[in-house]
Amino acid sequence: MKRFAQLFTALDQTTKTNAKVAALASYFRDASDTDKLWTIALLSGRRPKRGVTTTLLREWAAGKAGIPLWLFEECYPIVGDLSETIALVLPPATGTSDRTLTAWIEVVRDIGKHEVATKKEIILNAWDSLSPIERFLFNKLITGGLRIGVSQKLMTRALAQATEIEEATLAHRLMGDWTPDTTTFEDLILSENPEADASKPYPFYLAYQLEDLEALGPPEDWRAEWKWDGIRGQLVIRRGAHHLWSRGEELITDRFPEFAMLRDFAPDGTVFDGEILAWDDTADAPQSFNALQPRIGRKTVPKKLLKEAPAVLYAYDLLEHQGTDIRGQPYDVRRKHLAETIAALPPDAPICLSANEPFADWAALGQLREISRDRLAEGFMLKRGDSPYRSGRKKGDWWKWKVDPLMIDAVMIYAQAGSGRRANLFTDFTFAVRNGNELVPFTKAYSGLTDAEFRQITAWVKRNTVQKFGPVRQVTPQHVFEIAFEGIQKSPRHKSGVALRFPRMSRWRHDKPIDEANTLDDLNEMLEQYG
Incomplete structure (x- = not known):
């Protein structure tokens, strides 16, 4: 110790x-x-x-x-x-x-x-x-609160220095469903153990949000795919078995029994990377993320849910082909193998090729991007045609070009202190919209402000607390905040009847009084349009 x-x-x-x-x-x-x-x-x-x-x-x-x-x-x-x-x-x-x-x-x-x-x-x-x-x-x-300021990437780099094993090799060995009870340092890190690798996914390649489109250079060097709103996953097919992993390294195979058939038809030694989506067979299009949510947290999936929201893997990359790790090959080559692999599967296989979207120039792609929400997409992924599949979040070869978030102006009605370095500040807020003469709570948010703004609002909360409910303080309705979010859906659990996806504070509206904040009708209009 x-x-x-x-x-x-x-x-x-x-x-x-x-x-x-x-x-x-x-x-x-x-x-x-x-x-x-x-x-x-x-x-x-x-x-x-x-x-x-x-x-x-x-x-x-x-x-x-x-x-x-x-x-x-x-x-x-x-x-x-x-x-x-x-x-x-x-x-x-x-x-x-x-x-x-x-x-x-x-x-x-x-x-x-x-x-x-x-x-x-x-x-x-x-x-x-x-x-x-x-x-x-x-x-x-x-x-259970031990968190040390070290990313897994830094830890892998340190292990590479200590063991003289390549970082990419170590990153792969650290993936999967292992614990100190099921392995040893020798088996996990030092040994080349084919048995241990049978179910392991590869480290996911993650993209940064695009800031400067023109800096990418010639459009012909890039491929554009719709960015789908689902669950990022890798489907691993090895030794007659299949394993489905989420980006958070959670084994979710049992929650998506549809994919079991792929182990009988996809070649052994195949690893797909893609987005798990709920599918609408009638429209031949993805459903909203809301349809996929009931799968999350379940160990078994009822027949009714399997029928109403069948899952497909919208595959956009192939990481292992015929038992060979092909991540180092160019994106265009991997995509060719991916297309050939999917084309050889039965037509009813729960997997689709997430096709590249052709575009003549950046302006044309920008126009297509404007209809992203109509397609239940979040924008585009831009990938360089000659790029390898890297580990972790890297800049340069992959970018996500998401549509601008949805916005609504809301009134802060409750505040709660944060944790860790922000334990002395009120950082967790509940927001409401107007409905006649009342304020209806509809979302919580705790990110988006600067430390200086959090300190300012904390001082105000202390002076304007109306009631205390344990750690939560009800405050005088006075401040309006612009709330940014990625999606909206019906929710019987909330008094407002809606729930937001990834809400955060984008602006403190000092310029706006509460009688100019948005209304519940505004929220319902957004639900009708985007839900």
Whole structure:
């Protein structure tokens, strides 16, 4: 644990990429294999499950510190982080511990099996044997909130330096449904294990939003595809089995049973990349994302849903062909293989080729882009014809050229404090539209303002709170904000009857009084037009 604490401190004290990579590479050279494996797991989001509630941790910390609970609760929002608050209020430890990171994680994982009294004894003994920074990390592990300012890309680069294995190879090995319980550092990182790769997807290539169209150069170098609003996924077909992965590395095979037939017809050693869409057989066109949402979170899919919203994979890339990784080949070559592969499948196969859209020049493509929402698309993806399929978000070869977001002016009616570095600021807001003389809440948003604006609105909230509901404050309706969003749909769960897709604050409308904010009728018109 001491070595892991040193690593965390080194990473926390610098914003320089090279310094972070160097600290990680040094750790990966020196730490034990089990600690290295758990560090990789933690940095890639594989955390132990929470075994103790934060309510109990607050009570025990206040008792150990000899302060009333109300005082601890007053300290918490000032510090802005529960784990750090606990580490700061506790008295100095009376002992030390040489337990490794892996050993402490075992404590964290086992604690949920015990009665409350035993949990308390384990936690208090742990706090009494750890330094302040070790306590902080232990608390983070207990609460499941450990997040370190290192991307998986930086971690992979550090592993490459420590092991002398290529980054691209490591990025692929780290994909998939592994945990420290199902593999070892040797098998995951160091070994070429064909069995382990049977179900693994490839790292997804992600695009940046296009800022300067003219900077792309000659249009003939580029290919344009409609950007569909679905679930990005890779369909892996190897050794007679199929595996469907989301962009977030979640295995979602069971939620889309339609794709099972492809393992019988697609060549073994095939990996498709594309967008999972709900399909309208009558119109021979995609349905809205709203039709796909009931699949999310399900383990089994009822027959009614399979009939009403059958899924297809709108494939736009081929990453593996006849068992060979072809990501290094030019986009145009991969697309040729993709088209040939799909053409050889039965006509009723739940997969379509997301065709390139021909265009004479950028102006012509811009005109096509204007009808994106009519096609239930978000705009275009622009891909250079000679580009390889890269790992992660890279600039240069792939760009997303999305349509401008939808906008509505709304009134802020509730505010809640944020978390982490923004725990002292009100950053999470509920917004309403006008409906006669009342304000009808319809969405929440917590991003889009600058820190200076958040500080300004926080000071105002403190002076204009009407009621408190736990952490939520009802405020005097006074401020109008422009809310940007990507889509709108019906929602019986909301009083307004609608729900927005990806809402965020785009502007604080200091120039607009609340009687000029949009109405519920405006919202319903948008629902009729775009829902």
